[in-house]
Amino acid sequence: MNPRITLVGNSHVAALRRGWDHIKDGFDVDLQFFAANSTLYGQLELSKDKQFGMHDLQKYHPRHVSFLKDHFGDVTVDLSSSDAVVLVGTGIRAKDFVRNLSRFSIDGIRDIEGLPPMSREAFDSFAPSIYQKGPLPEYWMNWSGPRVYILVPPIPSVHCPIEDKRYKVWAQFGQTAQNNIGFLQHYHDIVRAELATQNVHLISQPWDILSENGLTRAQYHDGAKRLDETLADYADDYHHMNPTYGAKVLRHVLQTVQTDCVPA
């Protein structure tokens, strides 16, 4: 029997959904998607029997109700019958991490002349505190089943403009390519360890998706489409990725989840 995997999340699900069309022949999985824009996604609720979505339609705008019905056939998705649930677009405060810690030269991790030094011990204390400022909602934690994963959201593309305040932190970070990927990997490892204590599993993006400066290579961004295709394409958006990204990341996700789901 094929493993059943459910991807729930926000607008970043779009790239994965489109990528799936390119790779689905290579996987024996029962994959389902359930997504909403960030605002609505944040308002969806999880019932005790692991039904995720709208439980009281009066609380939602009719347009939002129609969106879920039209795109996913229902206003809720049953997570209890899945082997794995992958949360897509759930942030791990990576931007906050970069904003706060990339202005230091971190001993043994990111040595940059001219920046104030920070010891590895201080870094190891501060980085978890940054993640803990916005932890995962409790209702995703400590499930006995299905297995819960977080897929980290994309990092903006290498062309993101520094003048745009949405991208300023990342663009500045990208100006100095000094083990930027290793710097992010350290943070992911710290968050991964933190989440593991809650029986939640972090999936990083394949690291070769990133340019040396830590931002997403342009080839994975150009031509990105929105979750709702009836809306105009992303203009001046450098955060949402294209189907090439979706295919590569989803392949990585499915390989990771399938490996975990295979009985020993």
Added chain:
Amino acid sequence: MTAKAPSPYRGLPDTAYWRSGVANRPQFSTEGLYTPRFRISRKAKIVTAGSCFAQHVGRTLKNAGFRIMDGERGPNVPDSVLQRFGYNLYSARYGNVYTTRQMAQLLAEAFDGFEPTDAIWEKDGRFYDALRPSVEPDGLPSPEDVRRHRQSHLAAVRELFSTLDVFVFTFGLTEAWMSQDGSTVYPTAPGTIAGDYDETRYKFHNFRYNEVLNDFRAVRKRIRAFNPRAKFLVTVSPVPLTATATGQHVEVASSYSKSVLRSVCGALYEDYHKDVDYFPSYEVITSQTARGENFAPNMRSVTPDGVQRAMSLFMQAHDPDGKVAPKKTGPKPKLKAPPKPEQIEDDVVCEEALLEAFSK
């Protein structure tokens, strides 16, 4: 026969008489204890340093909207995490500066290239900056790392002290440990946080009035060389010694130490009318009117209520109309609520308290 002149003590204000100024004053009242010599403006760049109690002063000023400089700003994480590594305690990561010699020495190192003796201590294969051992509580992997971090720290100190407008300093101790040649003073006894106590290399010293005074004069002179209009706000920590190495009873030794520091502040206040002000936090906390209630049950730590009383007096004097704070929009900021009593010991980072771990 000429008429007798009236007593010079007649007709003075109520605050000049013990009965009206103290005995009849309501408990905890601080009325009349402090009239600032100069006002600290919103724009003034304030640098803080000193012993543990100085942390309260800096925090209160910052919360009230004063421009407290931070030359080594840490990341935006909770204070409890930051302060473990010496961030957000003072205007730079120098840790507690207990003696005026330590302060003068820091500036001599930053500006004149003074090279301290035995500046790096080792413990269990890790290396510590002997002049601020608390800022890296686990030490660093190599002496070179310590030197590199210190150079960055000294650059921050240079920037701060060459550009400040107001220097707030809390005098803490007279007792200190020095290199045997007397050239270098350390903030902690060797062996307390790191290093080893070796009497061939280190010696105890209890600073005297003239030494403390001259050291602070040197600090003032150096700062005013950069900014002739710089102002100095001095206070004395009301926190008694945790332990003394003088051989005297700790209460007697404490009295000596605080008396010397208070006398020096008095002399500075008298000598430098234009630029030195004394804030009587020591008197607020130790006042007989408080009947000892500003101190925690250990009779050493100052209670949060005590800190609040002292700092309220400061804010009433320097910001009576709350004019400093409105720079930020929204309701007038209040002083932070005092922490719960059980937080007293943890609230202020004070490696001097480590001595307790070694006491009998």
